[in-house]
Amino acid sequence: MTKLNQLRFETRAIHAGQEPDPLTGAVVTPIVHASTFVQDGIGKNRGYLYARSANPTRLTVERCLADLEGAEMAFAFPTGLSAAATILEALDAGAHIVAHDDLYGGIYRLLNDVRPRSAGHKVTLVDFTDVDAVAAAVDDKTDLLWFETPSNPTLGIVDIAKIAQIAKGCRAISVCDNTFASPYLQRPIELGIDVVMHSATKFLSGHSDLLAGVVAVSATAPDGLCERIKLMQNATGAVLSAPDSSLLLRSIKTLPVRMDRHCQNASQIAEHLRENMDAYGLATVRYPGLPDNPGHAIAAKQMSGFGAIITLNVLGGLNRVEQVLKHCDLFHFAVSLGGVESLIQHPASLTHKTVPKDKRDAAGVTDDLIRLSVGIEDAGDLIADLQRAFHPV
Numbered sequence: 001m002t003k004l005n006q007l008r009f010e011t012r013a014i015h016a017g018q019e020p021d022p023l024t025g026a027v028v029t030p031i032v033h034a035s036t037f038v039q040d041g042i043g044k045n046r047g048y049l050y051a052r053s054a055n056p057t058r059l060t061v062e063r064c065l066a067d068l069e070g071a072e073m074a075f076a077f078p079t080g081l082s083a084a085a086t087i088l089e090a091l092d093a094g095a096h097i098v099a100h101d102d103l104y105g106g107i108y109r110l111l112n113d114v115r116p117r118s119a120g121h122k123v124t125l126v127d128f129t130d131v132d133a134v135a136a137a138v139d140d141k142t143d144l145l146w147f148e149t150p151s152n153p154t155l156g157i158v159d160i161a162k163i164a165q166i167a168k169g170c171r172a173i174s175v176c177d178n179t180f181a182s183p184y185l186q187r188p189i190e191l192g193i194d195v196v197m198h199s200a201t202k203f204l205s206g207h208s209d210l211l212a213g214v215v216a217v218s219a220t221a222p223d224g225l226c227e228r229i230k231l232m233q234n235a236t237g238a239v240l241s242a243p244d245s246s247l248l249l250r251s252i253k254t255l256p257v258r259m260d261r262h263c264q265n266a267s268q269i270a271e272h273l274r275e276n277m278d279a280y281g282l283a284t285v286r287y288p289g290l291p292d293n294p295g296h297a298i299a300a301k302q303m304s305g306f307g308a309i310i311t312l313n314v315l316g317g318l319n320r321v322e323q324v325l326k327h328c329d330l331f332h333f334a335v336s337l338g339g340v341e342s343l344i345q346h347p348a349s350l351t352h353k354t355v356p357k358d359k360r361d362a363a364g365v366t367d368d369l370i371r372l373s374v375g376i377e378d379a380g381d382l383i384a385d386l387q388r389a390f391h392p393v
């Protein structure tokens with residue numbers, strides 16, 4: 001049998017953690033709906049007791065994800081936010097968290113509105129693209145560092161290896177939200193991060209038909225963290241169902257081909273918009289692959305492709321933003337990202353609505369900002385759609 005860890009990512013995306021079903025020979029992991037499993041005697045079973053603790057279909061996708069992220073173990077959750085909440089549940093009351101000031105709105109709400117009230121967590125927000133600012137914000141009482149890169153929606157690029165070093169220096173747990181890149185483009189654990197989380201609703205699932213979340217824990221994470229997260233998942237009951245685990249497992253098999261096409265399309269569109277900013281009436285075009293984009297050199301160092309997300313600052317205020325959203329056809333006006341179909345959305349009124357306006361503006365999530373999630377359709381058709389919507393002169 002081929003040693004899996006000698007195989008390339010594309011092969012492991014299809015095979016890691018999976019064997020043909022020993023009972024039937026089915027080449028696809030069966031969906032085991034059972035919530036409970038027969039016990040062979042007291043303390044004796046065939047690996048399963050009750051599906052909240054472990055389910056064979058979920059375990060298969062968890063093993064596959066652990067392999068792809070280079071983690072010791074991975075856990076599959078019903079949403080990205082329940083994955084995030086379970087990581088925070090593993091901290092003690094009163095813990096000090098230093099977090100990126102440019103985070104997905106739902107994580108911001110969890111960190112700033114929910115956990116301080118329910119667990120007395122103290123949260124310091126800082127710009128993680130400024131490594132010196134992060135080093136100045138931590139001390140020996142800091143318990144956890146939390147960031148995402150590229151960040152949602154402004155595509156800030158954080159130097160993952162440097163943040164991992166800062167976390168190790170103050171013995172804090174480091175958490176990287178890897179949703180925008182996926183393990184195909186970026187593997188933070190290989191760069192020294194303790195915990196990777198995903199909204200698997202996005203690229204990992206890839207078809208806008210599934211809500212899911214992932215936590216992957218490094219073998220070098222602080223002692224006991226892996227077991228603690230496992231315990232917290234079981235204690236809070238936040239587990240991905242067997243049918244959804246099967247859907248996620250199937251989606252991951254095409255992650256590399258989808259991501260290659262996402263990246264090709266997005267860079268073609270970003271370059272086109274960047275070259276025609278005046279005609280499109282744009283103040284800025286942000287895409288980590290553009291050579292003049294802030295953080296481009298760091299992105300090139302730690303990512304093998306620049307992803308599918310482009311953000312634009314549109315000239316002409318909110319009225320023009322609304323006109324553009326209305327006139328897109330192939331780009332559907334909808335929240336979320338990472339699906340095979342292209343989406344366009346307005347973070348200030350949707351995904352980041354829960355962030356107070358002054359904080360939003362300070363983080364660059366201004367009213368004139370539009371976010372594109374570039375799908376895997378034909379790039380020429382997508383450009384024609386944007387041309388129609390922006391009415392370039």
Ligand SMILES: Cc1ncc(COP(=O)(O)O)c(C=O)c1O
Nearest residue numbers: 079080081104152179199201212
């Ligand atoms: C970067 C990021 N993290 C986490 C989440 C939350 O994930 P979910 O919607 O699956 O709960 C999202 C959702 O958009 C996201 O964009």
